[in-house]
Amino acid sequence: MLPPQPTAAPETPGDQTQAYAAETGNPSAGAERAEQARSRDRNALAATIPTPGDDTPLGRDLADSTRRRIQLTGRVFPKPVSPRVLTVANQKGGVGKTTTTVNIAAAMAQGGLQVLVVDLDPQGNASTALGIDHHADVPSVYDVLVEGRSLLEVVQPCATVDGLFCAPATIDLAGAEIELVSLVARESRLNRALLAATAEGHAFDYILIDCPPSLGLLTVNAMVASSEIFIPIQCEYYALEGLSQLLKNIDLIKAHLNPLLHVSTILLTMYDARTRLSAQVAQEVREHFPTEVLSAAVPRSVRVSEAPSFGETVMTYDPSSSGALAYLEAAGEIADRGARR
Numbered sequence: 001m002l003p004p005q006p007t008a009a010p011e012t013p014g015d016q017t018q019a020y021a022a023e024t025g026n027p028s029a030g031a032e033r034a035e036q037a038r039s040r041d042r043n044a045l046a047a048t049i050p051t052p053g054d055d056t057p058l059g060r061d062l063a064d065s066t067r068r069r070i071q072l073t074g075r076v077f078p079k080p081v082s083p084r085v086l087t088v089a090n091q092k093g094g095v096g097k098t099t100t101t102v103n104i105a106a107a108m109a110q111g112g113l114q115v116l117v118v119d120l121d122p123q124g125n126a127s128t129a130l131g132i133d134h135h136a137d138v139p140s141v142y143d144v145l146v147e148g149r150s151l152l153e154v155v156q157p158c159a160t161v162d163g164l165f166c167a168p169a170t171i172d173l174a175g176a177e178i179e180l181v182s183l184v185a186r187e188s189r190l191n192r193a194l195l196a197a198t199a200e201g202h203a204f205d206y207i208l209i210d211c212p213p214s215l216g217l218l219t220v221n222a223m224v225a226s227s228e229i230f231i232p233i234q235c236e237y238y239a240l241e242g243l244s245q246l247l248k249n250i251d252l253i254k255a256h257l258n259p260l261l262h263v264s265t266i267l268l269t270m271y272d273a274r275t276r277l278s279a280q281v282a283q284e285v286r287e288h289f290p291t292e293v294l295s296a297a298v299p300r301s302v303r304v305s306e307a308p309s310f311g312e313t314v315m316t317y318d319p320s321s322s323g324a325l326a327y328l329e330a331a332g333e334i335a336d337r338g339a340r341r
Helices: 014-025 027-047 057-072 097-110 127-129 141-146 173-178 186-199 217-225 237-256 274-289 300-312 322-338
Strands: 083-087 117-119 163-169 204-208 226-233 260-271 293-299
Touching: 014 186, 083 097, 083 217, 097 117, 097 127, 097 163, 097 204, 097 226, 097 260, 097 300, 097 322, 117 127, 117 237, 127 300, 127 322, 141 173, 141 274, 173 217, 186 217, 226 237, 237 260, 237 274, 260 274, 260 322, 293 322
Parallel strands: 083 204, 083 226, 117 163, 117 204, 226 260, 260 293
Antiparallel strands: none
């Protein structure tokens, strides 16, 4: 009886990238060709999922979700042409700013990008969601804004996602609004810190700034420090009223402090496909902002709400949930846009 023949180990994404890099003599081109090959494989596998008939809507939804998950899982996101700084802002509370910030950041990091979350909200919810310690004695964004400390000195890595980092917020940040009033160049303290980090050679592809639900000096600092505004919008009527006021404030800051500021990305959150209101709000937003609104919409999801209580994002807490899939899809769209700029 012949001994069993040894089987070859399955080819990993790293093996594919190295093989294409050796073939082309260009590591960057090799990585791109390897990702294109993996994308074709994922699309071919997704095409094998059967489509149920119209009489089984739940089956159709399940098949669609399975195809999207196959196409997105394991995808390597393209790096931006240059590092991007996005301010996640909406002065209306409860629209999913912090949830969107941490989950988009985690999804990007899982896609191979280096991502920094700057927690500018005194509540420190983004720090909590990323499992980052942020008690009063921890070096934080407060030290950067008020004391002039280097931003890179306060950055901490996220334990659950490689490539994800956070500059935490502590309760001291609640008093920063008052303390900043008497400081020189109070609106550009964060901008100077980011420029100094760039000069020190930070390796972040994306920097996401999570703002408090107000237009105080902290939010103004965030808008001066970036050229792009990322707006999460809850699919309810009050969110539209808040959006119009936010756009007026963005125009004011653009006119007086940061002429490069513009709304680059809008994400619909808490979308409920069962209600007519969500569909109407989504349609209205897409009509007014056809190029800014992402095609992905984040549905209402208990898993998304549960994840922070475990010090995690939904991307690691329940990666197969509908919320995680939507955030992964949105992160891919943002990364694709950044690669084309």
